[in-house]
Amino acid sequence: MHREVELTREEFLRYGRHLIMPEVGLKGQKKLKSASVLIVGAGGLGSSLAFYLTAAGVGRIGIVDFDVVDLSNLQRQIIHTTRDVGRSKLESAREKLSALNPSVEIETYETRLTSENAIEIIKDYDIVVDGTDNFPTRYLVNDACVLLKKPNVYGSIFRFEGQVSVFYAEKGPCYRCLYQEPPPPGLVPSCAEGGVLGVLPGIIGTIQALEVIKLILGIGEPLIGKLLLFDALKMRFRELKLRKNPSCPVCGENPTIKELIDYEEFCGITPERILHELGFEITAEELKSKLENGENIILIDVREPHEYEINRIHGSRLIPLSELPEKVNELDQTSEIVLYCKMGGRSARAVQFLRELGFTRVKNLAGGIDAWIEKVDPSMPKY
Amino acid sequence: MPVKIAIPTPLRPYTENRDIIEVDGQTVKELLENMSTRYPQLRRHLFSEDGRLRSFINIYVNDEDIRYLDGENTKVKESDFISIVPAIAGGN
Ligand SMILES: [Zn+2]
Numbered sequence: 001m002h003r004e005v006e007l008t009r010e011e012f013l014r015y016g017r018h019l020i021m022p023e024v025g026l027k028g029q030k031k032l033k034s035a036s037v038l039i040v041g042a043g044g045l046g047s048s049l050a051f052y053l054t055a056a057g058v059g060r061i062g063i064v065d066f067d068v069v070d071l072s073n074l075q076r077q078i079i080h081t082t083r084d085v086g087r088s089k090l091e092s093a094r095e096k097l098s099a100l101n102p103s104v105e106i107e108t109y110e111t112r113l114t115s116e117n118a119i120e121i122i123k124d125y126d127i128v129v130d131g132t133d134n135f136p137t138r139y140l141v142n143d144a145c146v147l148l149k150k151p152n153v154y155g156s157i158f159r160f161e162g163q164v165s166v167f168y169a170e171k172g173p174c175y176r177c178l179y180q181e182p183p184p185p186g187l188v189p190s191c192a193e194g195g196v197l198g199v200l201p202g203i204i205g206t207i208q209a210l211e212v213i214k215l216i217l218g219i220g221e222p223l224i225g226k227l228l229l230f231d232a233l234k235m236r237f238r239e240l241k242l243r244k245n246p247s248c249p250v251c252g253e254n255p256t257i258k259e260l261i262d263y264e265e266f267c268g269i270t271p272e273r274i275l276h277e278l279g280f281e282i283t284a285e286e287l288k289s290k291l292e293n294g295e296n297i298i299l300i301d302v303r304e305p306h307e308y309e310i311n312r313i314h315g316s317r318l319i320p321l322s323e324l325p326e327k328v329n330e331l332d333q334t335s336e337i338v339l340y341c342k343m344g345g346r347s348a349r350a351v352q353f354l355r356e357l358g359f360t361r362v363k364n365l366a367g368g369i370d371a372w373i374e375k376v377d378p379s380m381p382k383y
Numbered sequence: 384m385p386v387k388i389a390i391p392t393p394l395r396p397y398t399e400n401r402d403i404i405e406v407d408g409q410t411v412k413e414l415l416e417n418m419s420t421r422y423p424q425l426r427r428h429l430f431s432e433d434g435r436l437r438s439f440i441n442i443y444v445n446d447e448d449i450r451y452l453d454g455e456n457t458k459v460k461e462s463d464f465i466s467i468v469p470a471i472a473g474g475n
Contacts, residue, residue, distance in 0.1 A: 043475035077475075133475035158471040161392045179470040183439040194393070196473055229468070234402075240446045240468065304396075322396040325424060 005033045005059070011103065015057055028217045029057060035216045036060035038125040040113055040141055042089040043067070044201030045131030045155050045208065047079035052209040054097045054104050058216070061097070062107040062125055065089045072383070076198040113137055115260035118144040127215055129153045129208055135182035136263035142167060142175035143260055146250045151224075153211045155204040160197045160232040162204035165223050165242065166211050169251035172225040177245040177252075185270035185345075200232055271348035272364065280351060281364040282338055284375040291315075298337045301369075302350045307342065311380045313372055321346045324353060333359050340365035340372070342383075386414055388465040397424040411442055412455040414465060429467075439470040 007015070007029060018024040018032075037058050039046050042065040053061055069077075069084045069092055077089075084092040090108040097106050109121055113132075122128055122144050130141045130152055138156070145152035151168040154175060167174045207228070214220045227240045250257040275281050282290075290297055299316035301308055308318045319327050321341070331337065337359065339347040344367050351364045365372065373380045385405040390398050398404055399422075406421065408414035415436075419426040431437055442449045443466040449457045459465065 041474055045474045073475075131474045133473055135470070135472045138472055155474065156471045157473045159392045161471070163468075163471060178441065179439050181438040182472075183437070183470060194473070201474065227468070229466075238446075238466075240443050240466070241448065241451075243448065243451050245450075320396070322424065 005030050007033065008103070011057070014101075018056070023219050024217060028219075031216050031218075032057045032213070033059040035127070036062070036125045037127045037129060037212055037216075038062040038064065038122055039129045039131055040064045040137065041131035041133065042077075042079065042093045043073065043131060043133060044076045044157065044196065045129075045205040046093070047077045048202045048205035049129055049131060049209045049212075050079060050093060050097055051100065052206055053212060054101045054106075056209075056213055057101065058104065058212075060105040060107065060125075062109060062121070063090055063093055064109040064111065064113050064121060065093075066110055066112050076196065076201050078202065113140060115140060115263065118260060119148065122150060123148055125150070127151050127153060127212055129155075129212060131155065131205065131208070136267045138175065139182065139266060140260065140263045143250050143257060145169070146174050146176075147259070151215055153208045153215070155208040157196055157200050157204050159195055160200055162200055162207075162230040162232070164204055164207045164211070164228040164230070165226060166215070168222075168224050169244075173242045173244040174248060174251045176250050177248045178227065178242055180245075180249065182267045185268050197232055203230065203232070270345065271352055272344050272366075275348050275351055275364045276366065280355070280362070281344075281366045283366050284372045287338060287365060287372070288376045296336065298331070298335055300331075300337060300339050300350075301341070302339055302347050303341050303369075307383070310383050311369060311373070313340065313369060316340070321350055324350055328354070328357060331359070333357075335361065337362040338365055339363070340368050342368045343370050344368040384409070384461050386459050386461060386463055386465060388414060388418060389467065391467055391469050391471075393469055393471065394425065394428055394467065397428060398422050409458060410453075410455065411444065411449055411457045411459060411465070414459060415442075415455070441468045442466070443468060 015029050018029050019026055035058050037053055039050055042063050067089045069080045069087050069089055071085050079096050080092045090110050094106050094108055118140055128145050128150050132138055141152055146169040149170050151166055153166050155164045211223055214222050225242050227242050229238045246253050299313055301312055301316045301318045302321040304320050339350045341347040348364045351362050354362045373382050385407055388404050390402055406414050406417045408417055444457055444463050
């Protein structure tokens with residue numbers, strides 16, 4: 001891990017505030033310079049993480065992402081600017097990081113992390129930081145890190161709540177010790193559906209950066225075996241104990257997972273996919289022509305009231321997903337019903353729910369109101 | 384004997400947006416049962432069809448995971464603080 005490195009004159013000055021602290025010092029700064037860290041995801045968590053690790057002088061930083069900067073990212077992904085909209089996130093990130101600290105070696109992997117490439121990409125790094133946004137990738141990162149014996153600095157966020165831990169199977173529990181299985185798709189809303197306070201990934205990402213630096217320097221008490229919970233509204237941090245599960249399928253005494261698996265399959269098929277395959281969905285264009293033909297369709301918006309305030313399809317009735325069970329008897333089982341939400345995930349669950357109750361003519365608007373805006377009414381505000 | 388339970392953000396739509404609720408019970412099982420009776424929609428989020436606690440939700444009594452105490456039979460007292468900690472995946 002620690003190849004012999006020296007600091008340049010410029011670096012002595014740049015890292016002066018580190019060098020005068022006994023906990024870092026010249027020795028520590030050299031450890032940082034010879035360390036390598038892989039950041040998975042150049043989004044909300046990745047932005048603050050990458051900035052601070054680069055500023056701190058981590059010698060080699062790898063970033064994995066395949067996305068393009070979108071205007072709706074900029075509320076929280078501070079590494080990207082308005083000028084970068086439409087550019088590759090990696091290109092945008094590389095530019096900012098190199099400007100901040102040209103001596104840091106930035107490696108970019110413009111790809112989705114998969115079971116096929118994860119080992120190859122991760123094996124050359126000392127530490128992995130998980131800043132992804134979905135369960136399949138989180139389980140993939142976890143398993144790859146356990147198999148390669150690397151620490152995985154984990155952070156995740158939802159609305160105004162965050163979780164941080166260091167999963168390091170060599171010294172403590174892994175992510176699967178905490179959660180053996182992911183929730184079925186659609187049950188837990190994503191940030192795109194549930195929202196996230198823009199500052200939150202900054203706070204959680206910087207805590208991850210701090211944990212990375214502590215691990216490299218070997219100082220303090222890392223969050224191994226501990227889960228830090230942060231509630232931004234209450235401004236409260238809490239710490240829970242994590243234990244290594246002896247029957248953990250990947251780091252336990254008799255592991256059953258000895259190589260990477262198919263994580264999409266492991267995490268389940270989304271309700272949208274199921275409805276799509278059963279033909280229980282309708283496209284935005286189809287809906288438009290049915291409405292124009294005067295067909296009697298009951299349109300139900302299952303989003304939250306504050307989303308309905310931003311935009312809605314004309315003539316729709318708001319019944320938030322959580323209120324559907326109590327309002328279901330107000331609906332006629334035999335009428336043609338189309339349900340929609342922002343992207344089609346929540347409404348897919350609502351369609352499944354109604355179909356189980358015997359509604360036979362209920363369909364999901366594929367892609368939600370986002371698809372409606374794109375295909376039918378671009379003048380509508382989008383969020 | 385009322386015990387405080389912290390409700391995580393993803394489950395608050397089912398508890399009238401309350402972040403902490405107080406329910407009676409001597410064990411974790413009783414607390415969860417009484418809580419699900421008061422907020423019926425919580426039940427299917429906490430338990431699978433066969434009645435088992437879902438594997439992506441952990442319950443803590445103070446800072447300890449009930450899986451390493453007595454599971455759902457873990458005894459609770461009024462001063463205990465219960466947390467429901469579901470897996471969340473956001474990061475983008
Ligand atoms: Zn494990």
